[in-house]
Amino acid sequence: SMFRSMESVLRRAADARYFSSGAAPERKVAILGAAGGIGQPLSLLMKLNPLVSQLSLYDIAGTPGVAADVSHINTAAQVAGFAGEDQLGEALKDSDIVIIPAGVPRKPGMTRDDLFNINAGIVKSLCSAIAKHCPHALVNMISNPVNSTVPIAAEVFKKMGTYDEKKLFGVTMLDVVRAKTFYAAKAGVPVANVNVPVVGGHAGITILPLFSQATPSVNSLSHEDIKALTKRTQDGGTEVVEAKAGKGSATLSMAYAGAVFADACLKGLNGVPDVVECSFVQSNITELPFFASKVRLGKNGVEEVYGLGPLSDFEKQGLESLKEELKASIEKGIKFAKEN
Numbered sequence: 055s056m057f058r059s060m061e062s063v064l065r066r067a068a069d070a071r072y073f074s075s076g077a078a079p080e081r082k083v084a085i086l087g088a089a090g091g092i093g094q095p096l097s098l099l100m101k102l103n104p105l106v107s108q109l110s111l112y113d114i115a116g117t118p119g120v121a122a123d124v125s126h127i128n129t130a131a132q133v134a135g136f137a138g139e140d141q142l143g144e145a146l147k148d149s150d151i152v153i154i155p156a157g158v159p160r161k162p163g164m165t166r167d168d169l170f171n172i173n174a175g176i177v178k179s180l181c182s183a184i185a186k187h188c189p190h191a192l193v194n195m196i197s198n199p200v201n202s203t204v205p206i207a208a209e210v211f212k213k214m215g216t217y218d219e220k221k222l223f224g225v226t227m228l229d230v231v232r233a234k235t236f237y238a239a240k241a242g243v244p245v246a247n248v249n250v251p252v253v254g255g256h257a258g259i260t261i262l263p264l265f266s267q268a269t270p271s272v273n274s275l276s277h278e279d280i281k282a283l284t285k286r287t288q289d290g291g292t293e294v295v296e297a298k299a300g301k302g303s304a305t306l307s308m309a310y311a312g313a314v315f316a317d318a319c320l321k322g323l324n325g326v327p328d329v330v331e332c333s334f335v336q337s338n339i340t341e342l343p344f345f346a347s348k349v350r351l352g353k354n355g356v357e358e359v360y361g362l363g364p365l366s367d368f369e370k371q372g373l374e375s376l377k378e379e380l381k382a383s384i385e386k387g388i389k390f391a392k393e394n
């Protein structure tokens with residue numbers, strides 16, 4: 055499946071050369087944290103995306119090297135590297151999409167919430183700069199804990215008077231990527247055609263894959279299989295953290311997921327119809343102010359937040375038991391932003 059994905063990325067890059075005189079609008083994408091474990095492969099993948107005309111790579115250090123390296127790839131996107139806070143404004147200026155994988159990752163034994171104290175401050179300062187330099191950009195938040203960093207971003211934008219709920223996305227695509235991979239293997243179906251919505255949030259039990267809505271549907275999976283698939287999707291991040299044994303968390307699969315989600319945002323901006331992906335957004339489909347579900351992406355960002363659809367009893371239970379934790383994480387983010 056890795057080769058198939060890579061193949062389609064490369065094929066799209068080739069298409070871009072073929073159609074280089076085409077009418078796709080100019081799009082600037084900025085990556086904040088571009089020299090990191092996620093940032094570097096994400097920079098590579100965005101350089102391969104034919105919809106990107108300018109790629110702006112920002113980090114506190116190391117970005118000149120990453121930018122020089124990636125810039126030698128013979129695809130259309132023009133690459134520039136920016137290092138240090140005094141270059142952040144220039145990095146962000148006129149961006150259509152800002153992707154944020156800045157911050158510290160988990161080590162074995164840590165939860166995503168253990169990252170809160172460091173990452174909350176980083177996200178807050180980066181979002182203040184976004185409000186100043188590219189207030190209309192779509193923001194793809196990767197930094198954890200996403201359940202809290204998205205509410206922090208919303209509060210910062212509200213304070214600065216630039217908040218547009220249609221333009222703020224928590225990136226939960228990796229949960230979808232994992233659910234698709236694990237489902238395909240267990241159900242014995244080709245992964246390329248699999249889809250699985252994942253709703254709720256992005257941490258532990260707040261990650262709720264809806265295998266009852268998975269396509270193609272199969273009859274061969276038992277309730278025990280579904281329970282195991284659900285748990286593996288929820289613990290997918292921890293599986294990688296433990297396998298990396300202190301060297302960080304998911305970076306390559308996250309870069310892939312981040313690139314797929316940013317591509318969907320670009321397509322939406324460019325007016326491609328029926329672009330639907332799961333994301334953690336401002337929502338009123340439950341009583342919680344933010345929730346991940348399927349959203350339709352368009353010229354303004356979120357054009358429509360879809361409801362959850364019919365749930366199995368197991369999923370209904372999962373939904374009820376995730377609400378308390380998700381609510382607490384959202385409130386923790388809002389509180390931080392208000393007090394700092």
Ligand code: NAI
Pocket residue numbers: 086087088089090091092093112113114115155156157158159160169173176180195196197198199200225226227228229256302303304305308
């Ligand atoms: P990393 O430590 O390898 O890279 C983080 C980068 O952020 C570093 O290059 C660092 O210099 C940079 N950085 C720190 N402060 C910054 C600032 N103020 N401005 C700009 N850049 C800054 O970490 P990694 O593995 O790339 O993970 C990054 C984040 O992504 C973590 O918070 C991690 O938990 C999160 N993550 C999210 C996932 C998701 O599904 N949403 C999946 C995997 C990781």
